[in-house]
Amino acid sequence: MASRPAGPVERVALTPEAAELVRALTVKHGPLMFHQSGGCCDGSSPMCYGRGEFRTGDADVLLGELAVDGVAEPVPFWMSASQFAYWSHTHLTVDVVEGRGGGFSLEAPEGVRFLIRSRLLEE
Amino acid sequence: MSRYAAPGTEGALMAYQTRYDHWIGGSYVAPKQGGYFENPTPVTGQPFTEIARGTADDVERAIDAAHDAAPGWGRTPPAERAQVLNAVAQRMEEHLEALAVAESWENGKPVRETLAADIPLAIDHFRYFAGVIRAQEGSLSQLDEDTVAYHFHEPLGVVGQIIPWNFPILMAVWKLAPALAAGNAVVLKPAEQTPASVHYWMSLIADLLPPGVVNIVNGFGAEAGKPLASNPRVAKVAFTGETTTGRLIMQYASENLKPVTLELGGKSPNIFFEDVSDDGDDFYDKALEGFTMFALNQGEVCTCPSRALIQRTHYRSFLDAGIARTEAIVQGHPLDTGTMVGAQASNDQLEKILSYLDIGRQEGARVLTGGARAELGGELEGGYYVRPTILEGGNQMRVFQEEIFGPVVSVTGFTDFDDAMTIANDTLYGLGAGVWTRNGTLAYRAGRAIQAGRVWTNCFHAYPAHAAFGGYKQSGIGRETHKMMLEHYQQTKNLLVSYSPKKLGLF
Numbered sequence: 266m267a268s269r270p271a272g273p274v275e276r277v278a279l280t281p282e283a284a285e286l287v288r289a290l291t292v293k294h295g296p297l298m299f300h301q302s303g304g305c306c307d308g309s310s311p312m313c314y315g316r317g318e319f320r321t322g323d324a325d326v327l328l329g330e331l332a333v334d335g336v337a338e339p340v341p342f343w344m345s346a347s348q349f350a351y352w353s354h355t356h357l358t359v360d361v362v363e364g365r366g367g368g369f370s371l372e373a374p375e376g377v378r379f380l381i382r383s384r385l386l387e388e
Numbered sequence: 389m390s391r392y393a394a395p396g397t398e399g400a401l402m403a404y405q406t407r408y409d410h411w412i413g414g415s416y417v418a419p420k421q422g423g424y425f426e427n428p429t430p431v432t433g434q435p436f437t438e439i440a441r442g443t444a445d446d447v448e449r450a451i452d453a454a455h456d457a458a459p460g461w462g463r464t465p466p467a468e469r470a471q472v473l474n475a476v477a478q479r480m481e482e483h484l485e486a487l488a489v490a491e492s493w494e495n496g497k498p499v500r501e502t503l504a505a506d507i508p509l510a511i512d513h514f515r516y517f518a519g520v521i522r523a524q525e526g527s528l529s530q531l532d533e534d535t536v537a538y539h540f541h542e543p544l545g546v547v548g549q550i551i552p553w554n555f556p557i558l559m560a561v562w563k564l565a566p567a568l569a570a571g572n573a574v575v576l577k578p579a580e581q582t583p584a585s586v587h588y589w590m591s592l593i594a595d596l597l598p599p600g601v602v603n604i605v606n607g608f609g610a611e612a613g614k615p616l617a618s619n620p621r622v623a624k625v626a627f628t629g630e631t632t633t634g635r636l637i638m639q640y641a642s643e644n645l646k647p648v649t650l651e652l653g654g655k656s657p658n659i660f661f662e663d664v665s666d667d668g669d670d671f672y673d674k675a676l677e678g679f680t681m682f683a684l685n686q687g688e689v690c691t692c693p694s695r696a697l698i699q700r701t702h703y704r705s706f707l708d709a710g711i712a713r714t715e716a717i718v719q720g721h722p723l724d725t726g727t728m729v730g731a732q733a734s735n736d737q738l739e740k741i742l743s744y745l746d747i748g749r750q751e752g753a754r755v756l757t758g759g760a761r762a763e764l765g766g767e768l769e770g771g772y773y774v775r776p777t778i779l780e781g782g783n784q785m786r787v788f789q790e791e792i793f794g795p796v797v798s799v800t801g802f803t804d805f806d807d808a809m810t811i812a813n814d815t816l817y818g819l820g821a822g823v824w825t826r827n828g829t830l831a832y833r834a835g836r837a838i839q840a841g842r843v844w845t846n847c848f849h850a851y852p853a854h855a856a857f858g859g860y861k862q863s864g865i866g867r868e869t870h871k872m873m874l875e876h877y878q879q880t881k882n883l884l885v886s887y888s889p890k891k892l893g894l895f
Contacts, residue, residue, distance in 0.1 A: 300632045303816060304862065305653025305690040306552045306579075308630030309790045310740060319632070320639055345631070347816055352791040353682070355747065364736025365428070366553070366580035368633035369609035369617075373580065374425070374441070380734035383747040383786070 269327045270349070274386065276356060277329040277342045283359045283379060284333045287313075290340040290371050291336050297371070299359065301344040301352075301381070311342070311359055311379045314371060319343075321333075328357070355383045392489045392499055392723040395436065398532030402486040408587045410606060411438045413453035414599025419607075420445035427441050427584050430496030430731035431722050439583045442607030443792075444615035450603040450681045451573045451621050454546040457600030458573035462543040466521045469569060473518035476593045477511045483592050484508070487585075492722045494585040496772065497685050499723050509851055510561040513869070516853035520871040521569035534888035540881040543571030544623035545665060548616045550609075550637075551586070552628040553579035553733050554688040554793075560586050562868050563626050564602065570877040575622070577612055581734045585612045609633065620644045624877065627651070628690070631862055649866030649876050651690060651859060653791050654819030657804075657812040658682075658693035658848065659834065661825035665702040674846070675824045679710040681848045682797035683717055683729050683776045688737070690863075691820030694846055695788055696799045697811055699738075703801045709748030710778070711757050717776050719762055729795055730769045738772040741794030744787055745777065753781035753798065783811050791817075805830070809837045818860030842869070 270276065279287065291297055296316035302308045312319070316338075321327075326349045330339035342359070344352065364378030372379055396403040407424065409416040423441035428434055440446070461469075480487060488502035497506070501864035529537040549563040553830065556578060567574050578586045583606045590604065605612055617625050627637050628651040641648045664675045682693050698706050722730030732738045738761065745759055745827045758777030763769075776795040779787055802808040812821060818840040825831050825846070835843040841858045851857065856870035866876050 300792050302630040302632035303653075303790060304630035304634070305651075305791050305793060306554060306629045307633070308653055309744075309792070310736075312636075314636075319636055348631075351784070351816070352786065356784065357576045362736050362739040364739070366608060366733050367736065368629060369614050369636055371610050374608045374611060376425075378739075380736065380739055380743060383602075383750070385750050 270353065275329065276386070277331065278356070278358050279331050279333065280358060280360045283361045285371055286361050286375070287331070287333050287340060288335050294371055296338055297340050299340065299342040299379075301342070301348065301357075302368065303345070303348050309381070310367060311381055312368050312370045313379055314369070329333065331359075354386055356386045358382045358384075369372070390725050391721060392725075394723060395493050401489050402588065404490070404533060404584055407438050408584060408585070410442060410446050410450065411587065411590055411602075411604040412446075412450045413456070413603065414594070417446070417449065419443065420449075421762070425580070428540045428735050429493050430772050431493060432767055433735070433772065436493070436585055437584050442577070442605045444746055445495070446605050446607070447575065447612055447615040447619065450605045451546060451619060453600040453603050454573035454575050455621065457598060458545050460546070461573055461598060461601050462571040464571065464855060466703050468569060470518035470522050472596055472626065473514045473565060473569060475596045475791075477514040477598065479520070479593050480507065480511045480514070480589070484511070487557065487589060487592070489723065490585045490588045492730070494582050495553065495556055495724055495733050498727040498730040500725050500727065501685060505851075506555055506558045510558045511600035513561045513565045513853050517565040517569035517874070520874060524871070524874060534886060536885050536887070538883040541570070541874070541878040542881050544879055545572060546622055548619065548622040548625045549574055549576045550613055550617065550625070550627045550629070551576060551578050553581040554685060554690070556582040556585045557589055557659065559628055560589075566873040567877045568601065569588045570874050573603075575605060575616060577605050577607065577616055580606070580608050616642075618643070619668075622646065624648065634864065647876070648659045650864040651819075651866070651868065652862060652864040653690045654817035654840070654859065654863050655695060655791055655815045656691050656693050656820040656822065656840070657695045657697050657791060658822035659697045659808050659812060659824065660698040660699065660706060661808075661827070661830060662701040663826045664824050665706055666826060671826065671846075676709055676713045678822060678848045679797075680717070680822060681714045683714065683795040684849050685773070686729055686732050687795040688733060688793050689849070691795070691842065691849070692791070693820070693822050694792060694797055695783070696797050697802050697808055698799060699808070700801045700803055707756070707799060714776050714778055715757055719773065719775070720764065721768060729776060731773050733772070734796060735772055737793060738774065741774050741792055741796065744790070744792045744794070744796065746780070748779050748785065748787035748798070749774070751781065751785045751787070753779040753785055753787055756780055756799070759813045762764075783814055786874055789815060805834070809834065813839050816861060819858075819863035820844065
């Protein structure tokens with residue numbers, strides 16, 4: 266099983282606008298998941314898929330499970346372990362902006378795009 | 389400086405249609421579900437055409453057309469296929485300026501780059517693969533006096549290609565030229581951010597290709613990309629983009645036991661050894677241009693030299709000269725021939741870059757120049773412009789580890805060769821790198837020590853056909869822009885032939 270970073274510290278959160286979009290996408294597509302991308306083009310942004318569409322494994326870490334009002338199950342947020350090694354000192358907030366496309370992420374057809382805003386984690 | 393008229397306005401070299409459907413089987417086909425989406429130009433943020441919103445039904449139809457065309461195209465003699473590719477190149481050359489304007493309007497990049505790089509490189513790419521397919525030979529192995537193994541190259545059949553938005557025409561051509569040369573039929577999905585310019589290209593060359601050999605299905609990744617990438621009737625998928633989608637495409641390919649080629653980006657180090665500053669000559673000037681290459685194509689290049697490593701002994705003087713060169717960049721209307729940096733390709737791209745400038749500052753990176761959105765006013769007010777930015781910090785910062793895909797370079801110093809190599813290789817990626825020195829031995833040793841598929845040595849951002857391009861580490865699988873890409877689009881057929889009349893004697 267994939268590991269989860271130790272400690273009770275919150276590593277990832279949603280803005281109210283992103284939570285609203287998660288609610289809308291859940292109605293349309295069912296339970297959701299996030300996997301943080303790296304690399305070019307639409308990289309460095311979170312990808313949103315139907316739960317289980319993207320296979321996670323030992324190479325991934327679960328950063329958090331995002332509770333959203335009105336959504337039955339929390340939404341897991343994953344990242345590859347190798348990428349987490351470079352990101353672990355920052356807290357991530359999933360936001361949403363107007364946009365056009367992004368890999369196979371589910372929100373793109375709605376004319377919006379999930380985006381990560383970051384801050385330093387306090388020790 | 390002069391400015392090309394915007395597409396579709398008075399005096400313009402080209403006009404976009406008001407709508408593009410899917411190009412399937414040699415004609416335009418409306419989307420089964422009837423949906424369209426607006427396509428804005430990053431220059432002003434205003435829509436200029438609408439695009440069919442493809443779904444699985446449209447993808448299936450395109451794959452049908454490709455399967456109808458593939459056997460005939462695959463049997464066409466290599467000389468004839470080469471002639472078609474050369475004719476495509478010739479037609480593009482005749483319309484070079486119009487294609488350059490179309491691409492600039494679509495992507496936001498400066499027309500001087502599309503005139504000098506994107507379109508000429510695309511033209512040459514077709515000519516290169518027209519040449520290599522004629523020169524490619526199978527092989528034979530003489531196993532004994534009467535037994536011979538013949539190796540033939542055969543096309544895969546129908547392949548799927550998913551194209552990125554940073555060089556919409558050139559990246560399409562990087563994938564189309566080897567696939568077509570090898571005798572495959574293609575279903576291509578352009579990026580939803582930049583779907584139109586490949587249709588303008590097709591309008592110029594459609595009469596040269598047999599129907600169904602190239603099919604274009606537009607749409608979003610989740611709706612059109614997935615049905616293409618996961619389709620069991622597609623023999624291979626080629627993708628340029630990012631790591632999570634790359635993994636997802638490999639996952640689909642594993643379900644169908646199909647091969648993939650992937651180009652997934654990088655965080656390319658650009659290393660300036662101290663002897664660069666030994667003289668203020670042409671070479672020094674060239675190295676400063678090499679430093680400033682981070683701003684080429686607004687930084688939206690998988691091999692953007694987005695980490696500059698400068699030896700401590702000349703750190704301050706070289707960096708000061710680099711800042712001056714960066715501040716001399718002309719940013720403005722992409723259709724002005726004097727503009728060096730244009731618009732980012734989309735609003736979400738702009739927002740992502742700004743979010744990185746934010747976390748960079750929080751982590752303690754110093755902004756040496758730029759560091760904000762560029763407000764250019766007038767008709768460019770709604771466009772997506774970022775000031776070329778130099779950050780100074782350390783390699784553990786996220787702005788040194790992640791592809792910002794904007795005109796942003798993160799600068800740090802190094803003490804000696806080993807330190808430079810350690811920093812250069814401390815990254816998840818390995819697509820490109822730059823090495824600058826007057827010492828040939830040092831250049832060679834650095835080039836071999838850096839874990840990247842392409843090490844530009846005393847140059848950067850050159851993309852000629854016949855030099856292999858592809859990634860180490862998490863930057864992908866496969867090598868483009870070289871004849872070795874042909875084999876990524878071919879099967880090997882072995883005929884093992886006995887010319888002996890004698891039985892083995894086992895039965």
